[in-house]
Amino acid sequence: MNLRNCSRCGKMFNYVQGPPICDACKKEIEESFQRVKDYIDGNPRASLKQISEDNGVTAKQIQQWIREERLMFSKDSPLKLVCEKCGEPILTGRFCTKCKETMADTLNESFARPRPALQRSAGKGPTAGMRFLDT
16 A cells, blocks of 8 residues: 655545545546636636636646646637647647647657568578588
């Protein structure tokens, strides 16, 4: 059993995996997420500061949900997100679709099965190959 203190409330809990947050805090964070998501749907032109203040959620938490692609903003939103690689405007996440595809292709190529190299014999003719000693 792996006991830890919740990084949010300090209560001890049985840690399994992921962020060190107890189940009660995870549930509270998920409820906050749903509240923010509904707020954004009803107020698509709200600023990050306004969303944060009206829902009692930190701007840092909202930005994390955006990076995780859990929240998406409309094109007319005052929040302007840009791709971290090329600077293209995006609605959610950290990278645009084109950069994501490029990174995925690069990753797939690096993990592709290596092709076996052709083996060449060292010599030619009847003397090439294994040799045995007579005892």
